[in-house]
Amino acid sequence: MTYASDVAALARKDLLLELRAKETLPSMLLFVIAALTIFHFALPSGTSDVAARGLLWAALIFTALLGLTRAFVAEREQSMFDALILTPVDRSAIWLGKAIAVFAFLVAAEVVALPAFAAFFHGLNGRTVAAVALADIGICTVGTLFGAMAVAGRARELLLPLLFLPMAIPIVVGGVGGYLWFLVLYDAIFALLSWAAFEYVVSEV
């Protein structure tokens, strides 16, 4: 088996699991719509588009967190990690497969959330959509690695936001400001680092 087919098999497993259980994606969808509704009431009437766009990023980061918290729960509860580590695949393939699955969930949630945002608030420009797409890569790569760390601990769901939110601050800055080059830089640096580091995170679990 090649690296690519390993990754594809692992990602397909997660997508198939979600298709059967329907746990993560519906909750992410409901969460993001509820969050946007709350933001509508939290913002005073007549606020600028810029303020609304900032809240879109808050909603997206927290929605992603919801998905990331669930990402490794099945592996942990069924003791799947040991089995995955015993399989003759490169460990980073486990990370990449999971990151792709999380990315798919996040994009699916955004396909609903972005039009909803455009309808609730004052439209959406192409630059924001591009920034969201780029930010998703950074969120999923770093988030998957930290998700794997968080499930090893006792605090679990509590731990991931603490680990992940400081890392997400640069993403929010790049996203709100529309600095696409900065998001590309962030994605490249942290995707590479996560890819290289994942082996150490799971090898001793």
Place this chain on the structure above:
Amino acid sequence: MSIHLKLPALAAACTGLFGLALALALFYAPEDADQGLSQRIFYIHVPLALTAYASFGWGAWKALRYLRTRDERADLESYVAIHQGVIFGALTLLTGSIWARISWGVWWSWGEDELVLFLVLFLFYCAYFMLRYSVDPGPARANMSAVYALFGVVLIPVSFLAIRLSKQFIHPVVFKLAGPQMAGSQFLTFCVCLAAMLMLFATLYAIELAGKRLDRSLRELKELLT
């Protein structure tokens, strides 16, 4: 054991250097024409910040050493360095806040890059302890701590860039590529203060490390006896 000789010597040298640094900062360095006495906090605030960076960097270096050699000592050293870094970072936030209050009349200024960066780093490295104390001791914990410490040292420049991008720039720029923008006597004072602060880090690092090692040997001894 050499540690019995090294620690008091280090502590004595640190005290002497710190006394000299304080004397220079308070009596030797000229008064700032614009800010007056309050500018002298610069000699504490900036060395604190640089020392915090140095300890995070040192922690990441030890983390890398751990991942390469699997030496348990490197894991402990990385933890102690980051622990010291968080303390220096908290003091940077505190002194920066005091300076901002006196200079600009506000306790907190989002326009000041360094303060915001330290807030981000403070949040990040506090989570390091949450991670470390949520996982049982052992190679898994050491691995995760090391990976997290390495992420931190990469996050520093990325966050700095992000904050520069996002904020209007009102922080006084003292160090430029052309060289420090201050008088020679001020620069000398600053260098001595920085050396004293780094020495303080080295001393605290050595003390905490010695304590932690002693703690570990005691535990091992206790396990052997029971």
